[in-house]
Amino acid sequence: MAYLVRNDIVQYACTCGQLRPISFLYFCRHCLKLRCGYCVCHEVESHYCSNCLEILPSAEARLKKNRHVPKHIRKCQACFDCPNCLNTLAVRGTTVSVRDPEDPSKVNSQKKYYHACFFCRWTTRDVGLPDQAVQTVSANGWAQKNTSNLQRITVLLEHAKLLGMLERHEREQREKKFTTRFRRNFSHLPGLTAAHVRKRAGLPPELPAPSTIKVNLAEFQPAVAKDTVQELPSDIFTEELDISRVTTLAQRFAQPETQPENIEDLLPMYKHLSTKQSQRCRECEHNVSKPELNPSSIKFKIQQAAYFHVPEVRFVTIEPPIGGKPSEVVILFINPSQHPTTLSFITLQEAEDEMKQYHSEGSADTSVQQGEAPPSLSSLTKPVTVVEEQKPIDISLTGEVLLPAPDIEIILPPKDDAAEYDDSGETQQFHDDPKIVIHRRANKASLRFTVVPKTDFIGENCVIGFAFRYTYVNRISSPAISTSEQKPQKVQLCTRVFMNCGKILEGTQ
Amino acid sequence: MIKTYYESGSLSTERQAVVIEFGNCYTKVGFAGEAGPRSIVPSEVRSLKDGRTRKVFDAVKADDQYNLLVEFIHNLYFRHLLVSPKDRRVVVVESVLCPTAIREMLAKVFFVHFEVSSLLFVPSHVVALSTLGVNTALVVDMGATETVVIPVCEGVAVLHAWQAQPLAAKAVEGQISDMLKEREKSDPLEAEGYNNLTEKIIEDIKVRACFVTTLERTQKAREGKPCPCPPSINYLVGPGSNKINISGDVRENAFNILFEQDADQISVSTMMLDAITKCPIDMRKPLAENILLIGGTSMAVGMKARIQEELNFLVSSPQYSEKLKLRTFKFHTPPAKENYTAWLGGAIYGATDIVSTRSLSKEAYLKDRKVPDWVSLIYNTLNEGVKRSV
Numbered sequence: 030m031a032y033l034v035r036n037d038i039v040q041y042a043c044t045c046g047q048l049r050p051i052s053f054l055y056f057c058r059h060c061l062k063l064r065c066g067y068c069v070c071h072e073v074e075s076h077y078c079s080n081c082l083e084i085l086p087s088a089e090a091r092l093k094k095n096r097h098v099p100k101h102i103r104k105c106q107a108c109f110d111c112p113n114c115l116n117t118l119a120v121r122g123t124t125v126s127v128r129d130p131e132d133p134s135k136v137n138s139q140k141k142y143y144h145a146c147f148f149c150r151w152t153t154r155d156v157g158l159p160d161q162a163v164q165t166v167s168a169n170g171w172a173q174k175n176t177s178n179l180q181r182i183t184v185l186l187e188h189a190k191l192l193g194m195l196e197r198h199e200r201e202q203r204e205k206k207f208t209t210r211f212r213r214n215f216s217h218l219p220g221l222t223a224a225h226v227r228k229r230a231g232l233p234p235e236l237p238a239p240s241t242i243k244v245n246l247a248e249f250q251p252a253v254a255k256d257t258v259q260e261l262p263s264d265i266f267t268e269e270l271d272i273s274r275v276t277t278l279a280q281r282f283a284q285p286e287t288q289p290e291n292i293e294d295l296l297p298m299y300k301h302l303s304t305k306q307s308q309r310c311r312e313c314e315h316n317v318s319k320p321e322l323n324p325s326s327i328k329f330k331i332q333q334a335a336y337f338h339v340p341e342v343r344f345v346t347i348e349p350p351i352g353g354k355p356s357e358v359v360i361l362f363i364n365p366s367q368h369p370t371t372l373s374f375i376t377l378q379e380a381e382d383e384m385k386q387y388h389s390e391g392s393a394d395t396s397v398q399q400g401e402a403p404p405s406l407s408s409l410t411k412p413v414t415v416v417e418e419q420k421p422i423d424i425s426l427t428g429e430v431l432l433p434a435p436d437i438e439i440i441l442p443p444k445d446d447a448a449e450y451d452d453s454g455e456t457q458q459f460h461d462d463p464k465i466v467i468h469r470r471a472n473k474a475s476l477r478f479t480v481v482p483k484t485d486f487i488g489e490n491c492v493i494g495f496a497f498r499y500t501y502v503n504r505i506s507s508p509a510i511s512t513s514e515q516k517p518q519k520v521q522l523c524t525r526v527f528m529n530c531g532k533i534l535e536g537t538q
Numbered sequence: 539m540i541k542t543y544y545e546s547g548s549l550s551t552e553r554q555a556v557v558i559e560f561g562n563c564y565t566k567v568g569f570a571g572e573a574g575p576r577s578i579v580p581s582e583v584r585s586l587k588d589g590r591t592r593k594v595f596d597a598v599k600a601d602d603q604y605n606l607l608v609e610f611i612h613n614l615y616f617r618h619l620l621v622s623p624k625d626r627r628v629v630v631v632e633s634v635l636c637p638t639a640i641r642e643m644l645a646k647v648f649f650v651h652f653e654v655s656s657l658l659f660v661p662s663h664v665v666a667l668s669t670l671g672v673n674t675a676l677v678v679d680m681g682a683t684e685t686v687v688i689p690v691c692e693g694v695a696v697l698h699a700w701q702a703q704p705l706a707a708k709a710v711e712g713q714i715s716d717m718l719k720e721r722e723k724s725d726p727l728e729a730e731g732y733n734n735l736t737e738k739i740i741e742d743i744k745v746r747a748c749f750v751t752t753l754e755r756t757q758k759a760r761e762g763k764p765c766p767c768p769p770s771i772n773y774l775v776g777p778g779s780n781k782i783n784i785s786g787d788v789r790e791n792a793f794n795i796l797f798e799q800d801a802d803q804i805s806v807s808t809m810m811l812d813a814i815t816k817c818p819i820d821m822r823k824p825l826a827e828n829i830l831l832i833g834g835t836s837m838a839v840g841m842k843a844r845i846q847e848e849l850n851f852l853v854s855s856p857q858y859s860e861k862l863k864l865r866t867f868k869f870h871t872p873p874a875k876e877n878y879t880a881w882l883g884g885a886i887y888g889a890t891d892i893v894s895t896r897s898l899s900k901e902a903y904l905k906d907r908k909v910p911d912w913v914s915l916i917y918n919t920l921n922e923g924v925k926r927s928v
């Protein structure tokens with residue numbers, strides 16, 4: 030599958046104007062539009078450790094700085110990355126013989142564990158970390174050594190917060206009338222405490238009295254500059270430098286707070302977590318893809334991929350394209366849905382006009398919807414949906430394709446998994462034009478097209494483009510329709526396809 | 539559909555703002571109120587089509603730039619920060635000299651593509667001071683492409699005294715590359731190694747092998763009495779592990795490009811003194827006694843010592859002895875590595891109320907599609923009436 034569709038031979042135009050192979054596209058069943066990774070809203074669903082596949086709830090992950098620190102000593106080992114080559118460290122066990130403290134003549138053997146990298150052979154013993162008695166290393170055993178900075182930064186943070194409060198207090202004094210009016214507006218909302226009301230109104234929480242702020246501010250001690258700086262070590266001019274003992278930038282930046290310069294100062298790093306992401310349609314805010322929470326599962330709760338809904342297009346045969354000469358191309362259309370679909374072909378220009386018309390209607394709708402909410406209420410009302418403007422398709426057509434007349438319709442039967450194994454041949458009869466449809470089987474049909482490559486693009490790829498309409502059965506009942514009619518809706522959709530027929534050759538005559 | 543008041547996230551505890559400092563070479567990302575960035579990542583994007591990596595801020599066309607930024611920031615959120623960008627506040631630490639086009643582009647990417655709830659641009663030179671708790675300092679940002687000196691007095695950047703020159707990491711790397719090419723001619727045996735030198739390798743040589751020498755040794759060399767060179771090292775290049783020899787001369791003198799006065803007599807140290815000279819006379823002493831060096835290039839071994847030597851030497855030289863009567867220069871040590879000091883300043887700012895009161899909100903941006911900027915008089919006048927009418 031990956032090989033068949035994951036190349037740039039056949040590309041579909043997404044609603045936003047990006048060109049993607051069908052396997053990279055989503056289909057929103059609520060808007061009935063194609064969506065791609067560029068025009069959907071990505072969201073982080075869950076965090077997990079890619080080494081031991083343990084899920085961490087996101088709040089906990091944030092507290093732990095997205096580095097994996099297992100809470101309990103369980104089967105799962107503490108996961109660390111090698112500070113030298115940034116791969117995952119493995120735990121190695123050895124038996125060490127230890128002299129018994131009570132009876133010096135006796136020697137006990139003890140199981141000890143250390144971490145080693147199987148890629149670069151770095152071990153925790155290299156940097157003098159003691160071996161552990163248990164497999165799981167507690168995080169504070171290898172704590173980072175910059176606690177003095179941390180204390181100072183906490184003081185600075187408090188100081189900055191106090192300054193911010195003082196500034197706000199002064200401004201609120203100035204605008205007192207304005208803020209009281211605000212509060213009154215929200216007093217009718219039930220169940221909201223004063224703090225919530227402030228937050229709703231876009232106001233930060235209540236301030237302490239300015240006198241206490243000033244007292245606290247006076248306690249702060251600013252940094253003092255010194256007239257001595259770190260000197261250049263004098264032995265740098267005489268000592269031989271072993272460059273393999275100096276860390277690279279990548280190694281330093283992997284530990285941003287300490288940025289060790291010598292190999293000896295490298296410490297194992299907690300493994301960076303990975304995320305599972307869901308994709309959401311920006312217009313209707315429905316999910317188009319949502320994975321299962323469990324990191325070891327590769328299944329999805331929701332997966333509205335385009336190849337489940339939109340007819341797939343593949344090349345069957347291509348005559349070598351020669352500049353200016355018509356050549357025959359056979360293209361296969363596959364209906365992936367559970368309902369029969371009807372295909373008809375239109376040019377790109379017609380499809381664009383149709384879309385423009387649709388788009389202008391759509392934009393008129395949204396402008397009404399946004400309305401003019403008072404700015405104070407903006408956080409209470411539904412947030413404004415932002416949709417990026419469409420981009421023009423970034424491809425130049427180097428070949429003309431002659432399409433069948435737009436009134437010719439080709440019916441594709443529904444996908445039937447059992448039919449794949451049915452050798453009995455065709456049972457259904459379609460009244461096809463044999464000049465167009467050259468082969469049929471189950472939910473697939475091969476159609477014949479004529480392509481005329483342009484003469485002034487010899488040596489370049491022959492790119493053709495066309496659009497096709499197909500009928501789609503919408504089985505999602507929107508709340509407005511479900512009351513009046515329960516029947517699935519049949520709609521006609523249109524999609525644009527760009528195909529690469531290979532290099533244009535020069536005519537031989 | 540009616541949402542209850544308790545449902546949406548904004549009512550519960552306020553989510554931490556994301557703090558990003560975009561750099562030409564490296565971008566620092568993390569959360570407000572934390573002591574260090576989560577990641578320092580190269581400002582590069584790998585193209586899906588041909589697998590090449592491209593610098594994010596190298597694009598010429600606006601369209602191209604937009605796509606690069608979208609991809610880069612997507613990676614920042616989903617591979618490094620691991621949070622959803624939607625409805626979260628963002629603080630961007632930027633240089634005051636950042637082009638308006640880039641600011642506008644960033645605002646568009648954040649608001650339109652990532653739908654963040656608010657965006658706050660903070661000037662890197664000013665916020666870096668919040669890592670010290672002082673209000674007045676001469677801030678020297680030695681970055682990848684430029685060294686920018688801006689004096690900050692009582693929390694306000696003295697803009698008319700700013701100095702910016704392309705005397706930074708790229709200049710040093712250019713110098714290393716030139717010096718190594720010189721050697722290549724004399725050493726045909728190692729030609730293969732020299733041919734494979736990429737930008738990354740030159741950067742690696744700069745970081746791991748080079749250092750900033752003392753003023754005394756440089757002066758002796760200028761007088762024609764050079765001191766013995768530091769030992770040379772062997773360096774392996776590329777997949778073939780071709781050996782090249784990095785001479786002591788390269789190791790010692792590559793960084794000198796920052797301190798050699800060019801035709802206009804400008805070097806990193808004269809920039810600092812010029813910035814002080816342009817300030818009013820009563821500000822000069824506090825500035826000279828509060829110098830803050832930030833940016834990755836200032837982390838080079840011996841850089842601070844050299845800058846101090848240079849400053850002491852220059853103020854007594856005829857070039858400045860008449861103009862400046864300063865005798866002491868004092869340096870600050872922030873509680874962070876130099877390359878993320880400005881980021882930390884942004885993280886401290888981002889944890890205060892300022893982020894909720896001074897940010898550009900999504901609603902405000904979508905109304906005007908403009909970012910308030912200090913260079914624009916529409917936003918930069920005291921008269922409120924003028925602002926309203928425009």
